[in-house]
Structures are given as structure tokens and as C-alpha cells.
Amino acid sequence: MRPLLPRTVLVAIALSLGFAVTSCGPPPGSEAGAAPTPKATAPQPTPEHQQSSPKGPERRPLAPALNGKAIGPGGSLQGTGGTTVALTFDDGPDPVQTPALLDALLQNHVRATFCLVGKQVKANPALVRRIVAEGHTVCNHSWEHRTDLGDLPDREMLSDLSATNDAIHEAEPKARIRYFRAPYGKFNKRMVDNAALLGMNSIFWDVDDLSYKDEDRGTGEVMVAFMSKRIRTLIRPGTIVLSHDFGRPQTPVTYRNMLPWLKTQFSLEPLPVTDLPDGR
Template identity: 45%
Template sequence: MRTTGSAAVALTFDDGPDPVQTPKILELLAENQVKATFCLVGDQVRRHPEIVRQIAAAGHTLCNHTWDHSLTIGRTKPAKIQADLRRTNDAIRAAVPGAQIPFFRAPGGNFTDALVQTAYADGMISLYWEVDPRDWEHAAGEDDASHVEKIVKGVQKDVRPGAIVLSHDFNQPDTILAYEQLLPWLKERFELGVPAQPQPPATAPAGAPAAKAAGAGAPGAAAAATEASTKAETPASAL
């Protein structure tokens, strides 16, 4: 799933919860009355369940981002993938009993058919993005002000109705400063919301056409995601 399925622009924040940055993002979103999607790393959830409760209490959408942000998990055996995703969901639901987790995002955008199919079988649509300002990437010699400006301009240049925007709330203070500027700018120009939540069946439908399935994050979507993944792949250092 690369777009929201509507005219709304969706903001997504990966790699948290972070005890310092995530509450600041939540405060900014509340001030601007904007809902977002948080792609949560299971081990961070285990460490900071209270932050997950804050995210859920504020009405934001939850997304599984694997247990420890392994960039190669998609190349492991399906049973290991399933165990990882379920362990992450269990941690989220230990923090927020009964939590809905409609989305899955592969670390670095490294989707494989096995990842997409396993997430789909567990009721999660695979969530990609269209806009990546690379907020995690600090170029050599780049000062903080220049980095913030790069993030802001990156979003402003590429955003359009229906776009899903990738950002990070783990150890990324410049992202906070960028969104102080971006949220008012985005609200003036776009409807802001969350991706549509089509409900997948318990198992993938046999023989589902790949082109149709790819649009919904169902099996076959990995091939559609691969092209963009090769253009902008988050390194392990970005968590």
C-alpha cells in the first residue's frame, strides 16, 4: 500500500516508541489536531509501553515494524517471520490490550513476498510510502538547521493528495523541528489523515491477481515495493 486510498495525506513515524522524541511528536500532532500512524519496533515497545499507551489514547493508528528492525528478516524462514511479527503484536497488545494493528511495515522498506504474505495472514496490510525526506540521514558537515531545511523541503517537494509520508520518531530531534514547520503548511494545503484500513481475510485469497493485490498490500505487493525500496533503503544505522 503506497497511497492512503483517499485524498488524505498520511504521516507515518517509524522506529519508536522513543521516550524523548515520541512524546514531542504526539504533542505537536495534538496541537495541530492531526492523527498519524506509528510503526512500532517490538523491543522499543517492551521498553516503553507507557508511550504506546499514549499513542493509542490519542487516537493514532498502530503499525507493526518487527521486533528489532532487522533489515534481512524477509529472507528468513516463514515460521521465523511469523514468530517475529506475532511477538511484536503481543508486546503492543500487552501495553494496550485489544489494540488494533492494521498495518505492517518492513524495516528499510525491504518487503518480500514472505513478509507481505505473513503479515496479511495475521490481518495486517503492508504499508509502504511515497514521500521520504530521509530525516534519519545527516550528511557529513551538515548542520542541524540545514538538516531541518532538507526535511521540510523534501516533504514539500514530493507531497501530493493521497501520499504516505515516511518519517522517524526514534532519536531524530531535527524531525521535531521540521514538523513544527510542516504541520501548519500541510494543514493549509491538504487533508491530513491515516491510510484506509481494508480488512484482509484470515488467509490470502488463492490466485488473487498480483496487480490488484499489490494495491492493497496483499500478496504480490512486494514486487511493487521493490522498485522504490532500491531507491531509498534505510541503513541499519538508522534503526
């Protein structure tokens, strides 16, 4: 059964049909080489979802601006805007790697941000509940990790993002989804604006640990050493670190080794949502 869009989003979708559709090309620094999740068709809006309202779209409160000065592609946030460091993990939840990563984070008393793919959420709802229960922030990473998400009409783009939010809330109603990350980091302004209509800030990154480069370096000790050296070299206060847990066994190992050192050097915090009003 197709997930239905929330009433607020339906209004936004209807009005978006009258917007001019523009597209910025793929930005530099995208997640080239990251493995997309298996293909599926995101739920599409039905005709009754396209009715207009004279009041116009109602914007929900956005997540904190993080005092963000570093702006990434399309107007996304490229840093935390302070001294804290945010570890972010994309493409999950993965039934094997995500629990291993959560165990490492729990052991070290560190909370992070998980950018979740809708299809993976539907397949692993218990992991979403664990992510939320252990104090991590959840982030919308689209329904199926499409490379062309930014090229879709506004209606289809909003449907994709809304279906992902609905899947997360079906798995864990308490989840507060205040962030969005584009597949491969391919942000454009329309995508950032549409995420804002759903109450989400768009987040990029300024350090990429290249965990998806396992085809070049392998998944064993060599790759772990490569990722560890890259993190030590590039990380600094205010960094958003990009990593991947889906299908990446090197990621839990790397962070299990690195977390004790990272804790001595930086304040590690999930992207904040606790000072925001609830509601969807």
C-alpha cells in the same frame, strides 16, 4: 519470559513449514541509512506451536484496501488510494522524540501512523498507550528491525511479527494493528503474505523525508530546512510520507514547523482501522 503466539498464528506457522521458501531481493527505495534498533533475539516458537490443523490457516479480515492502486515492493501499498495524506513515523517509540512529536501533532489536531518496533514497545509501554489514546494508528515494524527479516523461514518471520503484536497488545490491549512495514522497506511477497496471515496490510511509501540522513546533514537547522523543502516539493494528495522519530530530534522540529502549512494544503489522516471488526 518469551511471548507466546496466538492460536490462529500457531496454525499458520505449522502450515507455513510446508510452503516453498522464495525470496525477492531488496526493493528499490528502501530505508538505506536508517538506524536499526539495538540487536536482540525475537522470541522463537516452541514445539507445541508447530502442530497442524486439518482446517488450515484462518485469515483475519485485512485492513481496508484504501482503494490502493499504487503497489510497492512485494505487493505492499504505496499510497492511501485517495486524496488523504498519511504521515508515518518509524522505529519508535522513542522516550524523548516521540513525546515531542506527539505534542506537535496534538497541538495541530493531526493524527498520524506510528510504525513501532517490538523492543522499543517493551521499553516504553506508556508511550504506546498515549499513541492509541490520542487517536493515532499503530503499525507493526518488526521486533528488532532486522535487515534480513525477509530472508527468514516463514515460521521465524511469523514469530517476529507476532511477538511485536503481542508486545503492543500487552502495552495497550485496545490497539488495533492492521498494518505492517518491513524494516528498511525491504518487502518481498512472502513477507506481505505472512503479514496478511496476521490480518495486516503491508505499507510502503511514496515520499521519504530522509530524516535518517542526519549523518550527512546534521540534526540542526540545516537538516530541518532540508526535510521541510523535500516535503513541500514531493508531497501530493494520496501520499504516504515516511519519517522517523526514534533518535531523530530533527523530526519533531520539522513537523512542528510544517504541520500548520500541511493542514492548509492536504487532508491529514492516520491509516484507517475504525471500520474493521475487533479481534486478534
